[in-house]
Structures are given as structure tokens and as C-alpha cells.
Amino acid sequence: NAGVMQNPRHLVRRRGQEARLRCSPMKGHSHVYWYRQLPEEGLKFMVYLQKENIIDESGMPKERFSAEFPKEGPSILRIQQVVRGDSAAYFCASSPGTSGSNEQFFGPGTRLTVL
Amino acid sequence: AQSVTQLDSQVPVFEEAPVELRCNYSSSVSVYLFWYVQYPNQGLQLLLKYLSGSTLVKGINGFEAEFNKSQTSFHLRKPSVHISDTAEYFCAVSPPTGGYQKVTFGIGTKLQVIP
Secondary structure, eight states: OOOOEEEOSEEEEOTTOOEEEEEEOOTTOOEEEEEEEETTTEEEEEEEEETTEEEEOTTSOSSSEEEEOOSSSOEEEEEOSOOGGGOEEEEEEEEOOSSSOOOOEEOOOEEEEEO | OOEEEOOOSEEEEETTSOEEEOOEEEOSSOOEEEEEEEOTTSOEEEEEEEOSSOSEEEOGGGOEEEEETTTTEEEEEESSOOGGGOEEEEEEEEOSSSSOOOOEEOOOEEEEEEO
């Protein structure tokens, strides 16, 4: 039973390019969360999605960032026109979505470096 | 609104010594509490969780935590640490009801075990 999968694990982009980060939740999980981790700043919530719906995007920057979780396929976090400040580790987590402990299961992360 | 405070950003400790990582939370409602561990270049892994019942919670790798409602704390402890415990530890809190309830993470405590 595979856990949460993220790819790529490492991504290098030049300023102005686009970055696409993918997340496949655990089997049977319908809820996906994206977090950004900056050095010395901890884990910051970005967005929460269910299949085909954005439930909470209160942590997403207003510009250049978008997320989706289509009916088929992985969840995608997209960053357009990347800047150096976007360099960080981006983590995806998933949960079953039914009432329970709210435990989230994390992927290994994508480390984005913007040159 | 809920928040989590991890008072210590770094905790150095000698191998085989005991350790306590502190976590305090604030919330206007009852909560679920979690401790996650992050090893270098990996995602977060659940160590233990408090949902209800006994205030002393035992987790993986010999860790335990005690929920203290009057002090709004959930400190993590281990009686004897190993080199392999070197990692970053995150305390997290969420409201206890089912469905979507945002999990709020602390900024993390880096545990450095010294040989």
C-alpha cells in the first residue's frame, strides 16, 4: 500500500519559468493538503482540496500560485513565473476525509530551487 | 482560532540522556493534538496523537506525550535518546470534529543528539 507520492523530488527552475509539483494521495484518500516549508519558518498551510474542489486556499499567495485536484490523476500545485523567494520544500499530505482523527499522511516533499 | 507554540527552536542533548520538547497550544474549543517527526530530507511522520481518554499517550520509537488541559500543553518526552532521534519535531493541533478541520503546526524543534 503505497504512501503519498510526490514528484519530482527535486526541481530546479530559472526565474520566470513555471514549476509544476505533483501529488498522488494514499489509496482511498480523497483530501489533499499542500504545505510550504521555508528554512527556519516551519510548515505553512497553503491549500486544501477535495476531488475537483478547492475547499480552503487561505494560505495560497494571491498571484502566480494555483492548485487543482482533478477527478482523475494527481493533485497539481502550479507556480507561474517563479522567483527566488519561491525556493522551498513543498509537502503534500492526504487524509481519508471521513470523520476521525484528522491525521494527515505526508509525502516526501518536492524541493524547489529557483536560480 | 487555534495556535501552537514550540518554545525551543533547537534542543541539543547527549545520547542516552532524557529529553523533553515543549508544546503549548491555544484554542477556544477542545482539541486533537499531534506530534510529527521529520528526518532530514524527508516528509513528516506521525509520532503520536491525543484524541481523548488517557492523557498520557505513547507513540513510536519510545516517545510519549502528556496532555495537560489546565496548562494547555502537550510536551513530548523520551527517557533515553539515540543518535537516530536527531530530527525536527512538530507539534500540531486541530479541532476534534470530523470533516475538514484545519491542522495548525508549530514552527518545529530541532533535536540534536550528541554522541
